Amino acid sequence: EEKDAFFEKPPVQDLTKSFRDINLSRPLLKAISTLGFEHPTPIQSSTIPIALLGKDICACAATGTGKTAAFMLPILERLIYRPKRIPVTRVLVLVPTRELAIQVFSVGKSLCQYTDIEFCLAAGGLDIASQEAALRRNPDIVIATPGRLVDHLHNTPSFDLQGIEILVLDEADRQIHEHFKDQMDELIRLSPKGRQTMLFSATMTDEVEELATLSLNKPIRLFINRNTDVANNLRQEFIRIRPAREDDREAIIAALCYRQFNERCLIFMPMKWQVHRLRIVLGLLGLSVDELHGNLTQLQRLEAFNRFKKGEIGILVATDLAARGLDIEGVRTVINYNIPATTKQYVHRVGRTARAGQFGRSITLVVEKERKLLKTIVKNSKTAVKSRIISPEIITKYKRKIQKIQADIKDILKAEEEEKAFRVSEMEVNKAKNLIIHEEEIHSRPKRTFIQAEKRDGNMMFM
Template identity: 55%
Template structure:
């Protein structure tokens, strides 16, 4: 039967589904090689952790486990999948890439499908990818969903992928471990900035917490900047965020696990499922908008019955979320105070390091450009060397086009953070209204105002036509005339209301008498001039007829009265 599992962070959910799977695979038929189990995770780090745990548990058995994630070479993974391992631990994007573009790889023999951190799989573009993988799996499989924050949002996924599931919840949705000590540092400064928060974190790490500390930061840029500051302040630290390559991520995670480094500076990438033993403190630079992200962050410490501490910086704008969080939390919460002298010292330290930080960032940018240039050069060499092989390869495909990808991402934002989605919706509506107002100039006007505007627009068009006709006549005039003579001539032509034939003869006579250089003018210029004069004359005649008609109608109206 299908299962929906929910338990506190650090309670051993990975072992809860890995052990029964391994026990079931020990009794499998060994005549034919088949991939029977698929485990999907939202992040590469979580997939790597599941893989290492599975390897340790299946050490003394003949069960084969495969590791398929992005950021690593495709060819070795392709070979592993063709060998039909018993268990495949993967991220959704890379798995779909293999299923669509690699030969003889399928999910027809899957018996067990596990979705770890199920609520995170609903965020961003994960939902459509998960449904695509579920569509490729056979119907008679067993499906299991596990997470620490298994909320009502997962019901959407459960309806489509599970058949009459059994819900097993050890604790409430937002329960924290009993050994966790929660502390909040309130920032009362109204002009709070990232530098102030950096100074507070630096003072905490220099004075209070010296080892086995994870620091969660708002963005990748801030995490990298703080990494440089920690290095300048002689604090051994490693960074973990999306701007790093897969090998760099794994190296930094291993260095923190093995104790080579005392501090791990990371984004919410490391907040899900990572089991790092001996973490004493978790520091958050900002209070997250959602309670579940906070639960996952502080869940990196106080795991498996051990004690731990979480310190969160709270600004004036984050007070509402803090109040809602305190209402839901059952445990006691403390407020931590930091001496302003320590913060000032750290602020001065950061100011002194400003030039050094800029130099380091500049050097890193230069190194990055060189590295990119080398990569491009290697690519060109490979293209030249293996041109025939590359051209013969079939083009890569994906189950969505670009428009569908954007739509799925928007759906993910709607499910994961409703506030962010609402703000985006408002901005899009404003843009649409602005565009519509630009397209329709009469929008929102009454009938009278519309008529007035139409008359005004007609008058403007008439003026524009008249100016165009004048400019054409000016262009048609000879080049050797002086400015005064030219102005007189234009005035005369404007006063004339004679037949077009007379206008043509008069202009030709004047040109012959006054300007002997006119003889050398081309026939095209003459025809253009003539056409312009006729059009001008016709326009005047039309205007006259309309005025006469208006006068007649007024007289008739008066007589009737």
């Protein structure tokens, strides 16, 4: 009852309106038309009119429903009529990862292409000096990850949050999961109390409810999709792996990709080394494939993501890094190396396909100990769940194929290790040279301030 009292009831919503009916200015309608959009998605139809009224919003919506445009369009609409005499940063959008920050930045720039609204991207893994220079110019909108933004607040003297009029907390549940809770609390505290705040989350956990209580004022709660159901146009398939045959997984995936699913296919694996190895295996089998995981540099991750998005490669092997938030259009097939630990994680993974009304397929490999979770998924599914059978002869055939290239796999991994060791040595030598050459200048610089988070489970975490 207390929770219900905290939220205001949403007004009656008309989900049949077009973008032209939602009170948007001509520059935005022109951008929407250029991008080829005609009708808003349910989250956009629900959010935009309420956001234009300046009300706080707490929205629970599945990934891929158009959340970014849902909050970005009303923000841009308000900024078109902003005072322009003195540059002021009026909008802050917080996201959990660099990749999502870049994606939100890209969507925002596309939507404001016929306006003079300025954006700044402040995320880890990108050049910090250029970010500081951009922040000093007080751009209209800052899109940031919490850790990097707190760093800038302590090290960029002319930048602060005193002018923030709109705060967006995107993928709030994941920001909490990524241990950004302390930074988010600080950023909320530093933002003016009279601001408008919009919180978006794929799941509405107790932690998210607590964050909503801290950051929102008389918000309107929108449940567009509770994110526990898969899309109706998704065909779910499971491949049962019998006891003592778990090492068949790699051969099964190779067979699936080689024989049928080699275009717009996203494969999820639990470990980074497994992702890398499968990329090598599929590549040696002649398939067009790349990888996405945390051991890659930011540039490598962006290149892999963009190549898959543009269709330059047919298969992307990834860890759960790509399972939430990233918008990859046109994924036809999702293959799960293993069944995720929870139903929610499963829904997040398979939610990369069957989006925007398109047909999609998910194939999940399941061992005996995972059958309990499989039964839960089958029980909760509104559509039929199918069993896919791969003959033992096919599995044996692809195990032999992989066995034949084992020597090549080892050679590639060895060469990569040697190259990595050489690069590290070269970096150390260059670092030593620079310390000698620029010693006086380095010692004259003021020290940067880094934020130390509170202790968690006895370990000190640094952000």
